[in-house]
Amino acid sequence: xxxxxxxIAASLTIAIGFLIAFIWSVKDGQFEDDYTPxxxxxxxxxxxxxxxxxxxxPKK
Amino acid sequence: MVYEIINQNGLCTxxxxxxxxxxxxxxxxxxxxxxxxxxxxxxxxLVHFSDEKQKHVIFYLPQMHCSSxxxxxxxxxxxxxxxxxxxxxxxxxxxSIVYNTSTVSLRKVAExxxxxxxxxxxxxxxxxxxxxxxxxxxxxYKIGIAGFCFANIMMFSFPEYFGLNSxxxxxxxxxxxxxNIFLALPVFFYCASDFFVSSWKSLQQKFLNIDxxxxxxxxxxxxRSIYEILSQTGAGYLDSMSGIVFFxxxxxxxxxxxxxxxxxxxxxxxxxxxxxxxxxEDGTENQIPISKLKTGQRIKIHSGEIIPADAILFLGKAYIxxxxxxxxxxxxxxxxxxxxxxxxxxxxxxxxxxxxxxxSQSYLTQLWDNDAFKENAEEKSVSFIHQVSRYxxxxxxxxxxxxxxxxxxxxxxxxxxxxxSILIVACPCALLLSATFTNGNMLRMLxxxxxxxxxxxxxxxVASATTLVFDKTGTITQQKEADISYNGAxxxxxxxxxxxxxxxxxxxxxxxAIASYVPFSKAMPVKHYHETKGxxxxxxxxxxxxxxxxxxxxxxxxxxxESDGSLVYVSINEDILGYFLIRNTYRTGLEKIIRQLQSxxxxxxxxxxxxxxxQTLIKYFDNKTDLRFEQKxxxxxxxxxxxxxxxxxxxxxxxxxxxxxxxxxxxxxxxITDDINNFSPASDAILDGKxxxxxxxxxxxxxxxxxxxxxxxxxxxxxxxxxxxxxxxxSLQPVIAAIxxxxxxxxxxxxxxxMSSLFARKLRS
Numbered sequence: 040x041x042x043x044x045x046x047i048a049a050s051l052t053i054a055i056g057f058l059i060a061f062i063w064s065v066k067d068g069q070f071e072d073d074y075t076p077x078x079x080x081x082x083x084x085x086x087x088x089x090x091x092x093x094x095x096x097p098k099k
Numbered sequence: 100m101v102y103e104i105i106n107q108n109g110l111c112t113x114x115x116x117x118x119x120x121x122x123x124x125x126x127x128x129x130x131x132x133x134x135x136x137x138x139x140x141x142x143x144x145l146v147h148f149s150d151e152k153q154k155h156v157i158f159y160l161p162q163m164h165c166s167s168x169x170x171x172x173x174x175x176x177x178x179x180x181x182x183x184x185x186x187x188x189x190x191x192x193x194x195s196i197v198y199n200t201s202t203v204s205l206r207k208v209a210e211x212x213x214x215x216x217x218x219x220x221x222x223x224x225x226x227x228x229x230x231x232x233x234x235x236x237x238x239x240y241k242i243g244i245a246g247f248c249f250a251n252i253m254m255f256s257f258p259e260y261f262g263l264n265s266x267x268x269x270x271x272x273x274x275x276x277x278x279n280i281f282l283a284l285p286v287f288f289y290c291a292s293d294f295f296v297s298s299w300k301s302l303q304q305k306f307l308n309i310d311x312x313x314x315x316x317x318x319x320x321x322x323r324s325i326y327e328i329l330s331q332t333g334a335g336y337l338d339s340m341s342g343i344v345f346f347x348x349x350x351x352x353x354x355x356x357x358x359x360x361x362x363x364x365x366x367x368x369x370x371x372x373x374x375x376x377x378x379x380e381d382g383t384e385n386q387i388p389i390s391k392l393k394t395g396q397r398i399k400i401h402s403g404e405i406i407p408a409d410a411i412l413f414l415g416k417a418y419i420x421x422x423x424x425x426x427x428x429x430x431x432x433x434x435x436x437x438x439x440x441x442x443x444x445x446x447x448x449x450x451x452x453x454x455x456x457x458x459s460q461s462y463l464t465q466l467w468d469n470d471a472f473k474e475n476a477e478e479k480s481v482s483f484i485h486q487v488s489r490y491x492x493x494x495x496x497x498x499x500x501x502x503x504x505x506x507x508x509x510x511x512x513x514x515x516x517x518x519x520s521i522l523i524v525a526c527p528c529a530l531l532l533s534a535t536f537t538n539g540n541m542l543r544m545l546x547x548x549x550x551x552x553x554x555x556x557x558x559x560x561v562a563s564a565t566t567l568v569f570d571k572t573g574t575i576t577q578q579k580e581a582d583i584s585y586n587g588a589x590x591x592x593x594x595x596x597x598x599x600x601x602x603x604x605x606x607x608x609x610x611x612a613i614a615s616y617v618p619f620s621k622a623m624p625v626k627h628y629h630e631t632k633g634x635x636x637x638x639x640x641x642x643x644x645x646x647x648x649x650x651x652x653x654x655x656x657x658x659x660x661e662s663d664g665s666l667v668y669v670s671i672n673e674d675i676l677g678y679f680l681i682r683n684t685y686r687t688g689l690e691k692i693i694r695q696l697q698s699x700x701x702x703x704x705x706x707x708x709x710x711x712x713x714q715t716l717i718k719y720f721d722n723k724t725d726l727r728f729e730q731k732x733x734x735x736x737x738x739x740x741x742x743x744x745x746x747x748x749x750x751x752x753x754x755x756x757x758x759x760x761x762x763x764x765x766x767x768x769x770x771i772t773d774d775i776n777n778f779s780p781a782s783d784a785i786l787d788g789k790x791x792x793x794x795x796x797x798x799x800x801x802x803x804x805x806x807x808x809x810x811x812x813x814x815x816x817x818x819x820x821x822x823x824x825x826x827x828x829x830s831l832q833p834v835i836a837a838i839x840x841x842x843x844x845x846x847x848x849x850x851x852x853x854m855s856s857l858f859a860r861k862l863r864s
Contacts, residue, residue, distance in 0.1 A: 040268065040271075043271070047278070051251065051278070054251065058243065058244065062240055062244075065239050065240065065243070066236065070239075072188045072190065072191070074189050075187055075189040075190070078166045078169055078189065079169065079173070079187075
């Protein structure tokens with residue numbers, strides 16, 4: 040039963056860690072814009088060209 | 100446009116970016132449009148961050164509307180290598196750009212954005228006011244910490260809920276209690292600090308605001324819990340205390356969000372339906388709404404028009420009447436090159452100006468609202484609210500004390516519950532919120548339907564009006580489709596242009612009609628322009644004296660013959676050439692509107708024109724309505740005064756030209772406008788000509804204001820009674836009370852908003 044002292048202390052410490060993460064992310068401004076990241080993540084990365092022969096440019 | 104650029108550069112969402120040697124300018128930028136961005140002072144205001152290499156600026160791009168926009172804007176570095184990074188905030192329609200100062204300048208960045216179709220909307224006026232954050236970060240921290248501690252305190256209180264007392268482990272009990280205290284400390288000292296600070300401030304002002312009872316409740320709970328834990332007489336109520344703080348903070352947060360969503364920021368919405376004449380490079384004219392006016396544009400201000408923005412005089416004689424700004428009604432002469440400040444009214448002929456500062460809608464609104472003439476009835480009702488809320492808090496405290504004493508004597512376990520619940524549950528929200536929100540929402544609804552009121556007080560005055568007075572020319576008649584014909588000596592091309600140039604100086608609807616009737620071929624400068632309101636105008640062009648006006652003005656005697664329109668005589672060098680017959684076309688729907696209005700108001704018509712139209716008007720109005728003609732501006736004013744002395748409350752509908760005095764004198768002066776550049780600060784409201792058919796519905800809508808406010812009062816009173824009934828009996832948990840209070844304020848807000856929107860449905864039909 041006395042193990043509970045340590046267990047509670049440990050869980051509280053971890054929980055406080057999460058609280059700190061929350062405060063940090065709010066401070067950093069990650070919650071300022073909650074819409075654009077959802078669009079941004081769907082953009083494709085650039086395909087890096089090596090030579091013209093290997094990567095012919097698509098014509099549109 | 101953007102599509103072409105995307106096409107040309109291959110900047111599609113799905114394809115690689117092609118190498119592009121240079122960008123063809125798809126959108127032609129006026130040379131020097133963004134020249135003001137080269138100015139160091141301006142740049143300093145716009146740039147957020149700068150060091151030796153880079154600068155960081157945020158532009159507002161209202162044209163952003165889709166995900167391709169985001170793609171394009173975040174790839175600006177492909178279009179110009181000087182741009183290091185660009186990031187879009189789509190909801191705010193902002194792009195934040197970091198650029199190399201050595202390669203590119205602020206001006207080039209703005210020009211680049213314009214060429215791809217996203218012209219930045221730059222308003223120096225807005226730079227000084229920080230944009231309102233969506234939320235206040237500190238609030239969020241407090242809610243986060245309060246929530247965290249509340250949840251954990253509750254968890255550590257479980258043993259006590261489930262009966263740890265039976266266990267012998269005294270150590271465990273103490274452990275949990277001290278943990279609770281440890282968690283409750285940040286809640287009490289940090290999270291609840293808002294309440295304490297606010298109550299303390301109000302105490303210093305020697306009165307108690309609504310935060311005082313809440314602060315007291317928190318202090319009582321905390322104090323008592325600490326006492327119980329330290330003296331080992333109990334487990335305390337820290338879970339309740341932290342719950343109270345958490346829910347109250349959360350409630351406030353949502354309240355603020357609701358307020359902000361419904362709040363009425365007048366800067367970006369086009370509040371004034373006013374237009375201004377702009378001049379293109381080739382001399383042709385355009386009409387644009389003043390919200391689109393940009394610095395550097397050339398504008399033409401006619402006689403009687405208001406200068407909408409600070410501008411430099413380029414051409415013409417300027418005699419500016421600043422009575423709306425300074426109260427000084429003697430016109431001030433301005434010379435070419437001088438700056439003319441916004442808000443002044445031009446009293447001489449037409450002038451050309453170049454805008455140097457953006458239109459500030461809020462400044463014009465302020466001018467409009469600055470009418471010290473009328474006693475501010477709004478202040479009376481607001482102070483009534485403050486009085487009541489003061490008494491409310493005292494009453495609440497007394498109730499709490501009385502029930503504390505009662506319960507202490509009878510059943511002391513209930514005391515604490517009762518006292519804290521009473522202090523928390525009572526909320527004078529309706530008093531503080533209903534008027535603000537009802538008025539704000541009603542103003543917004545009215546705006547949507549073409550009725551722009553100066554402030555909320557106007558709505559109240561409309562609701563209590565008894566008589567409606569109409570002006571004729573320009574008000575119930577429409578100038579756009581006026582039917583003009585000329586009768587008299589044949590005019591040479593030269594003479595036509597002389598007449599046209601004189602007519603173009605004025606903003607009177609008859610003058611404008613003549614000016615548009617004669618085709619424009621060359622501009623002629625007019626000297627010594629003089630306009631007599633309601634009668635005519637004179638000017639000297641090419642050393643000839645040109646006159647346009649009524650029969651009395653030109654010939655000296657009244658027109659005896661009947662005609663079915665307005666007659667504007669013209670004379671050159673005192674030689675009367677003939678007259679223009681301008682037939683009036685009445686606005687569509689006039690008959691219906693008058694029928695509708697007749698059932699609600701007494702009607703009257705006063706006109707400066709001749710009574711040729713009397714028979715036609717009798718058909719519209721009826722035999723009993725007072726129809727007066729040939730009224731000069733002073734006659735109109737006297738008429739209104741006479742009616743008011745009889746106890747009538749008057750709404751006057753005019754076009755602001757020669758009835759400014761009467762408009763000011765009436766209880767509500769409404770100016771009806773059809774994209775005209777006339778703005779009469781003597782008016783209390785502006786009605787868009789297109790919304791004329793809705794006029795009766797608009798006036799009825801204003802009557803709903805009292806109903807809505809009254810309804811919300813009833814809801815609030817009911818809520819308070821029911822809540823206090825349970826609280827006094829000690830059967831209301833403080834935590835529940837803490838949840839109920841913000842719910843009640845939000846519900847009041849939603850009620851007022853919902854009802855005012857519901858009533859606005861009638862305006863839609």
